Amino acid sequence: MDESLTNTPALKGLPFSKGHGTGNDFVLIADPQDQHLISPEQVAALCNRHLGIGGDGLIRAVPSRFLPEGRGILAEEPAAEWFMDYRNGDGSLSEMCGNGVRVFVHFLIDQGLVTLGAGESLAIGTRGGVKRISRTADGYAVDMGPWEFIFPADARDKAMDSLVHADGLEVARPALSVSMGNPHTVVALAELSELEATELYKAPQVDPVPPHGTNVEFVVPAEPLVHDGTGTITMRVHERGVGETQSCGTGACAAAVAIRHWAGDGAPDSWNVNVPGGVVRVRFFPGSGGREHVELSGPAVIVATGSLS
Ligand SMILES: N[C@@H](CCC[C@H](N)C(=O)O)C(=O)O
Numbered sequence: 001m002d003e004s005l006t007n008t009p010a011l012k013g014l015p016f017s018k019g020h021g022t023g024n025d026f027v028l029i030a031d032p033q034d035q036h037l038i039s040p041e042q043v044a045a046l047c048n049r050h051l052g053i054g055g056d057g058l059i060r061a062v063p064s065r066f067l068p069e070g071r072g073i074l075a076e077e078p079a080a081e082w083f084m085d086y087r088n089g090d091g092s093l094s095e096m097c098g099n100g101v102r103v104f105v106h107f108l109i110d111q112g113l114v115t116l117g118a119g120e121s122l123a124i125g126t127r128g129g130v131k132r133i134s135r136t137a138d139g140y141a142v143d144m145g146p147w148e149f150i151f152p153a154d155a156r157d158k159a160m161d162s163l164v165h166a167d168g169l170e171v172a173r174p175a176l177s178v179s180m181g182n183p184h185t186v187v188a189l190a191e192l193s194e195l196e197a198t199e200l201y202k203a204p205q206v207d208p209v210p211p212h213g214t215n216v217e218f219v220v221p222a223e224p225l226v227h228d229g230t231g232t233i234t235m236r237v238h239e240r241g242v243g244e245t246q247s248c249g250t251g252a253c254a255a256a257v258a259i260r261h262w263a264g265d266g267a268p269d270s271w272n273v274n275v276p277g278g279v280v281r282v283r284f285f286p287g288s289g290g291r292e293h294v295e296l297s298g299p300a301v302i303v304a305t306g307s308l309s
């Protein structure tokens with residue numbers, strides 16, 4: 001373990017769990033009294049795969065009442081007692097993490113901090129707003145709220161609003177940028193062989209890049225696209241603040257938004273998104289306030305618990 005971590009009294013002996021959702025992995029820390037302010041450098045050290053515990057991100061579970069963002073959440077939804085304080089592996093903040101919020105709820109249950117019965121839902125505070133989570137047969141479903149295009153309609157023709165280039169692709173490809181609370185740029189490729197050839201060891205070049213940076217999803221629609229009313233997409237992702245990951249829940253939602261837009265009228269509302277770490281499901285449904293919402297579902301696993309030595 002990096003000594004700069006364990007020399008910090010506030011972190012010495014701190015219990016943690018390690019969990020993942022379809023291979024998108026997180027260090028999880030319960031902080032019911034808001035006593036552990038973990039610096040960006042400490043997050044990066046804990047998430048380091050060689051010198052730390054290793055993870056795509058770190059999630060601190062803290063009561064909403066302790067954080068200014070959390071108090072705003074409580075004014076909107078008093079039941080959102082717990083706040084998901086999410087950091088990317090480099091220590092930067094993100095508004096939302098779709099795989100992370102499922103793993104977060106599983107962690108809260110595992111720690112005995114909440115209960116969630118079949119047919120019930122739990123409100124969680126995030127920097128991307130209140131998310132409601134319920135159990136499914138294989139894990140959890142999250143109402144991710146409404147999606148929106150990042151660039152205004154007049155800057156976007158029907159098919160694209162950016163160009164993206166990555167090593168391994170001969171030319172830059174058209175893309176659409178979608179917000180799921182956090183930013184995504186979705187690039188369609190024609191063949192699985194192109195997806196395999198795409199090099200994601202460094203960040204793809206996006207032009208124009210959304211104002212707060214972006215996560216980049218490379219997607220291949222299945223052939224045929226729709227089977228039994230469900231569309232299928234295969235996706236790889238380069239995450240802002242992390243690098244290539246095995247899965248990205250908000251990215252899967254953005255991928256389904258973009259492919260459904262490209263497919264046009266008659267495209268389905270249900271999607272399976274294959275990622276290197278498994279499969280997540282995305283569903284569009286009429287949400288509150290007359291806006292279309294996105295539901296993300298998939299597994300959540302706790303693999304280990306320990307304490308910082
Ligand atoms: N893997 C997450 C997204 C995590 C945040 C992202 N890297 C960002 O900076 O927005 C997911 O499952 O949604």
